Amino acid sequence: MPLIEEAPRQRRERRKEARPGELLDAALTLFVEKGFAATRVEEVAAAAGVSKGTLFLYFPSKEELFKAVVRETIAGRFGEWNEELDAFEGSSAELLRYCMQSWWERIGMTAASGITKLVMSEAGMFPEIAAFYQQEVIGPGHDLLRRILQRGMDRGEFRPMELEYAVYSLIAPMIFLLMWKHSMAPCCPASQRIEPVAFIDSQVGLLLNGLLATPDNTHKSPTS
Template sequence: MAKSNQTKSKEETGASRGRKGDRADEIVTAAFEEFTVKGYAGTRLEDVAARAKVSKGLPYLYFKTKEELFKAVVRSVLTPAFDEMRDLMLASDLPSEDFLKGPFLAFLQDLVKSRRMLIARLLISEGHKHPELTRFYYDHVVSKGIAALRAFIDRGVERGELKPTGLHDFPQLLVAPALMAVIWRSLFEAHAHLDTDEFLKTHINLVADAITTGNRGHETS
């Protein structure tokens, strides 16, 4: 009987942890919606609770401050997608040109149309008032992306696939038009449509044509 009760207790504990994790995820999802609709300054934890359909004080149980909650949103909504692309970029055996015009272009095209970029838009509009948020975003998203891009460029040069250019020093140039596309969609799309897929494809093609050597010698024929 004691063993049965012990087993039951472990199952209840596991279920409780599962519910706790689900609740935290629901709060983060609700926070993402609130942040994208109301901005950082306009979002209140009470409104997050209402959207998540939990008690008013429950978000404070998991996230002591709004800043902590925003960081959780970045980790949940943005970081996984960027980490996946970074890992793919560093591990791919594709020739540099093929990777740029294939997986990397597709990533940028999807990114600018995804709701994830609403967080970037929020930081553009409010980040100057909240340097702690931009610091966190830089450390967890931007700096890692820059490091991965630079490593990709350097590997391409070492393979003889890419020319040594200033792109090593300014890898941001590879993704800059994606930010431009986000700004355009936010401010000007109602006045003039921008085909962001073609816009980004043109950019990547121009860059690839400028920096590739035509050497695909690392491939086995």
């Protein structure tokens, strides 16, 4: 008899513990599908199977809900990426390739890949969201890539370069891939489809080797 009496209470506890995760999953889906402005907290609560009041117990506003989604799906990964960088034993070229490929596997292939498009589309309307994304995602991402490039220069594997601009050379093709995935990709004919892994491999090859068949000193940067 005690076991029968405890079962409903245990189910309620499990349900309560599951609510934040369910709310974040529902919010991510709706934010990516509809955008930040068009998503209503009532919709998120309904999709998660709870009341709006319950949602506000965990997240006091839509802004805080969005921030929690970003931390859970993207920003929270920088700790593990930095640990992997510290432990990586291969060359810096191998590390760069691994970083870009793992980013696609952990972010690009998931629903979280749509957050970048959302932020870029709505930054002007919601500057506080853009500032948060800058602090939690863009800044740490730049720091990580700078570490990889600096590692390569320190080991004599990469030529001297202006790090701030070099970082954007790494980020730009990844942003393009995300924007393409969440805009033009569903509308493109088969002949214009982009296979993400092949695209990343091509970009890494271009970044590491350039376009010239042989080195040409006339194309070196002023810092070379």
